[in-house]
Amino acid sequence: MAHDQHFERVAYAYRGALQRLAAAYEPDAHEQEDLVQDILFALWRALPSFRGECSERTFVYRVAHNRALTHRRRLPRRGEELARADAVADPRADPAERAEAVQRREYLLDAVRRLPPAYRQAVTLRLEDLSNAEIGEVLGVNENTVAIRLTRARKALAELMHEEWSNA
Amino acid sequence: MPDALTNEWTELVEQWNAVDESAMHFDTLRARIDAERRRMIRGVFTDVVVSALFVGVAGYALVRFPSAWTRLFAVDVAVMLVATWAFAVWNRRGTWRPLGETTESFLRLARLRCRRKIQAVRFGVEVMIAQLVAVTAWRVWGPQQAPFVPTETLAILPVVVVVAITGWLALSRRRAARELAELERLHAQLSVDA
Numbered sequence: 001m002a003h004d005q006h007f008e009r010v011a012y013a014y015r016g017a018l019q020r021l022a023a024a025y026e027p028d029a030h031e032q033e034d035l036v037q038d039i040l041f042a043l044w045r046a047l048p049s050f051r052g053e054c055s056e057r058t059f060v061y062r063v064a065h066n067r068a069l070t071h072r073r074r075l076p077r078r079g080e081e082l083a084r085a086d087a088v089a090d091p092r093a094d095p096a097e098r099a100e101a102v103q104r105r106e107y108l109l110d111a112v113r114r115l116p117p118a119y120r121q122a123v124t125l126r127l128e129d130l131s132n133a134e135i136g137e138v139l140g141v142n143e144n145t146v147a148i149r150l151t152r153a154r155k156a157l158a159e160l161m162h163e164e165w166s167n168a
Numbered sequence: 169m170p171d172a173l174t175n176e177w178t179e180l181v182e183q184w185n186a187v188d189e190s191a192m193h194f195d196t197l198r199a200r201i202d203a204e205r206r207r208m209i210r211g212v213f214t215d216v217v218v219s220a221l222f223v224g225v226a227g228y229a230l231v232r233f234p235s236a237w238t239r240l241f242a243v244d245v246a247v248m249l250v251a252t253w254a255f256a257v258w259n260r261r262g263t264w265r266p267l268g269e270t271t272e273s274f275l276r277l278a279r280l281r282c283r284r285k286i287q288a289v290r291f292g293v294e295v296m297i298a299q300l301v302a303v304t305a306w307r308v309w310g311p312q313q314a315p316f317v318p319t320e321t322l323a324i325l326p327v328v329v330v331v332a333i334t335g336w337l338a339l340s341r342r343r344a345a346r347e348l349a350e351l352e353r354l355h356a357q358l359s360v361d362a
Contacts (some may be wrong), residue, residue, distance in 0.1 A: 140270025
């Protein structure tokens with residue numbers, strides 16, 4: 001089916017972004033996987049309505065953020081144990097460098113998760129390299145609002161990360 | 169954006185991406201999609217079958233035990249079915265828009281859906297009360313032994329049905345009200361500076 005093929009292409013293309021987004025909302029690995037599944041499911045339902053009025057990227061992030069915002073923890077149903085995929089090892093990275101990068105990313109993620117939802121959304125999209133205009137399109141707010149949120153969020157993020165470093 | 173701020177973000181973007189992508193397994197998702205397809209078909213099928221069942225029972229009663237009381241019963245069933253289907257369609261107006269909307273409109277739609285669920289529960293209570301009144305009137309003024317209720321044991325059935333439906337309605341209302349409260353809270357949090 002064309003719809004299923006389209007969906008699989010989108011899912012593969014955005015899998016990394018969706019996993020990062022899920023990590024910004026859920027600290028637990030299982031919950032992250034559950035959220036990714038929820039987002040993909042929402043995308044499967046939403047894709048037939050995609051008419052190209054916005055870019056595919058904007059569309060995917062809209063669905064993903066909307067789902068992430070309202071995602072509620074639920075226990076895996078019987079027979080629906082979520083298999084946590086093992087991370088694919090990057091052979092280029094030096095183990096020490098890699099460990100440090102992972103640690104720094106954990107601090108960043110912890111800080112992002114502690115931001116209020118409005119700032120968390122803006123920051124997550126900015127970290128995915130979206131422009132202020134694109135972020136505005138995803139969230140339904142104007143560019144000025146995005147700029148204000150990002151400035152405040154950046155400040156809050158710096159404080160939170162500093163706190164993480166100090167506590168470590 | 170000033171250069172200093174751009175650099176800060178660039179550094180954060182690097183940290184953000186400093187992790188390997190996990191492989192994704194689509195088996196769980198495919199199973200869920202298939203389950204959802206089955207659930208949608210089952211939902212429509214159940215509504216149609218329940219309605220057909222009511223029509224069948226009323227039709228059978230009309231043919232097998234023709235009387236003024238069975239005609240009244242058939243009218244009651246017809247009114248209930250028409251009202252329920254009409255309400256179901258009316259109550260879904262404006263809630264069919266796609267999922268890929270901005271966060272603002274998504275939340276507005278999600279809250280609307282919750283309010284409609286609460287409205288549907290209220291309608292369910294009203295229909296149930298109307299039916300209770302009808303059944304009570306039937307028992308008081310109607311034929312002492314309804315022709316299509318053959319045993320006394322089955323007389324307890326309406327009580328069981330009423331209790332089950334009341335419980336289900338109360339649970340549905342509580343769930344919808346809780347969801348609405350969460351969405352309102354989320355909306356307030358997201359409107360900090362919009």
